[in-house]
Amino acid sequence: MIPRLRRYGTVCLVIAFMLSGPAVAFSFSPASVSGIADEKMEAAAEKAFEEINKKMSKAQEAYYKPLTEAREKGLSDKEMEKIELDPALDPVMVVGPEMLKAIDKYAGTDAALGACDQLLALAGRSESAGWMAEKALSALKTHYLKNEKLVDVLRYAHYCSDAMAPAMCDFLSVVVSDSPHREVQAAGCYSLAKIKGKKEETRSEGLALLKRVQDEYGDVSYGRSVYADKVKGDLFEMKNLQVGCVAPEIIGKEISGKLMQLSSFRGKVILLDFWGDW
Amino acid sequence: MYPHERSLVEKYSADPFAIVGINSDSSIEKAREVVEKNKINWLSFYDGSPGGPISTRWNVTGWPTIYLIDAKGIIRYKDIRGKEMDDAIELLVQEAKAEQAAEKSK
Numbered sequence: 500m501i502p503r504l505r506r507y508g509t510v511c512l513v514i515a516f517m518l519s520g521p522a523v524a525f526s527f528s529p530a531s532v533s534g535i536a537d538e539k540m541e542a543a544a545e546k547a548f549e550e551i552n553k554k555m556s557k558a559q560e561a562y563y564k565p566l567t568e569a570r571e572k573g574l575s576d577k578e579m580e581k582i583e584l585d586p587a588l589d590p591v592m593v594v595g596p597e598m599l600k601a602i603d604k605y606a607g608t609d610a611a612l613g614a615c616d617q618l619l620a621l622a623g624r625s626e627s628a629g630w631m632a633e634k635a636l637s638a639l640k641t642h643y644l645k646n647e648k649l650v651d652v653l654r655y656a657h658y659c660s661d662a663m664a665p666a667m668c669d670f671l672s673v674v675v676s677d678s679p680h681r682e683v684q685a686a687g688c689y690s691l692a693k694i695k696g697k698k699e700e701t702r703s704e705g706l707a708l709l710k711r712v713q714d715e716y717g718d719v720s721y722g723r724s725v726y727a728d729k730v731k732g733d734l735f736e737m738k739n740l741q742v743g744c745v746a747p748e749i750i751g752k753e754i755s756g757k758l759m760q761l762s763s764f765r766g767k768v769i770l771l772d773f774w775g776d777w
Numbered sequence: 778m779y780p781h782e783r784s785l786v787e788k789y790s791a792d793p794f795a796i797v798g799i800n801s802d803s804s805i806e807k808a809r810e811v812v813e814k815n816k817i818n819w820l821s822f823y824d825g826s827p828g829g830p831i832s833t834r835w836n837v838t839g840w841p842t843i844y845l846i847d848a849k850g851i852i853r854y855k856d857i858r859g860k861e862m863d864d865a866i867e868l869l870v871q872e873a874k875a876e877q878a879a880e881k882s883k
Contacts, residue, residue: 576780732836740835742853746846749831751822754800754808759822762850767793768869770785770862771844773837774778775801775827776811 544605548614551598558590591621595631602635606642615639616652623659623667632663636670644677653686657693664694685716685726696737709734746771778841779815785866786818793848793873794866795819801827801840848873 560567565582586592598614605611618635622628643649653674659667671694674687689712696705709730717727739747746769749761761769782796798821802808808823824831827840835842843862845854847869854865 732833735834736836740852742855744852745850746852749822751831753820754805754812754823759820761797764795764797765850766848767795768848768866768873769846770796770866771846772796773799773801773832773840773842775840
């Protein structure tokens with residue numbers, strides 16, 4: 500038995516070598532490399548993105564320099580507001596293209612996934628950098644659709660700009676139908692619902708999607724809670740807290756301790772401000 | 778935010794306008810202290826914590842969150858800031874004054 504086992508082990512080693520050898524040498528898609536090569540790739544990616552992030556910090560420093568200097572000079576808030584920052588120095592414009600190249604090169608690694616997330620946040624709200632966010636989206640679609648960690652990126656997907664919304668909705672629809680992970684599907688469906696719910700024309704679609712989250716993914720965890728609980732507040736907001744709705748009544752105690760109700764301000768324009776000093 | 782809001786209250790003191798806050802500080806003593814220290818000149822519901830009943834019902838997950846409600850009680854703007862917010866307030870106040878004037882002349 501022992502010699503046979505040993506032989507079996509040797510055969511395995513040879514097969515492993517045959518499999519990994521050519522894969523490293525001829526691989527067209529970096530994401531397909533497995534095992535040790537994966538770790539090496541991940542380490543290289545981490546290093547590359549670390550360098551890029553250093554450049555990003557420097558670019559941010561340069562971009563905000565007029566504000567930092569003004570603060571040092573002791574300018575007032577009003578004067579600070581007047582300072583215009585040079586759009587050509589916008590950090591995402593300066594470093595974004597290099598980041599995209601690295602995402603392409605290290606596609607499939609966790610580091611590149613994190614960079615896609617970062618780029619979406621930085622470029623997704625800017626008009627001139629919107630194309631970079633769209634590129635990041637297409638990288639996510641190509642390389643991370645089956646990845647469980649995609650859930651971290653989806654969590655903030657609905658904070659994208661209106662200009663980004665159509666591309667984001669397309670992406671989220673694909674995620675909901677193609678991801679093998681329920682957590683990812685749930686996050687995709689939830690973000691899609693939130694985006695659709697923002698606009699009056701698509702609000703009924705948003706409501707239907709929220710109900711789908713409630714029915715199909717209610718048990719999936721969302722932070723410390725579950726989607727079933729999370730969605731309750733969103734359903735109320737989508738139905739009752741939209742532009743054009745009568746503001747729901749608020750009855751409670753004022754900070755001084757006196758009873759107060761929102762409807763007693765009727766006849767006045769109200770700036771309703773949820774605030775806290777923290 | 779406080780100085781700007783204070784100035785809004787002063788600017789519209791003779792007009793149909795009010796700021797109504799929903800305060801989510803961790804204790805009522807803290808909230809009272811903040812009101813005093815920052816000379817806050819508008820009223821606020823006290824909600825107990827960021828997860829308080831009013832914030833939860835209104836699905837508030839980020840602070841500050843702003844709603845602009847017109848004189849008839851209809852939500853007209855959400856999550857609006859800076860100059861956009863100031864312009865929207867001005868528009869709604871003028872609208873409310875015009876309606877008041879129309880009511881009187883009836």
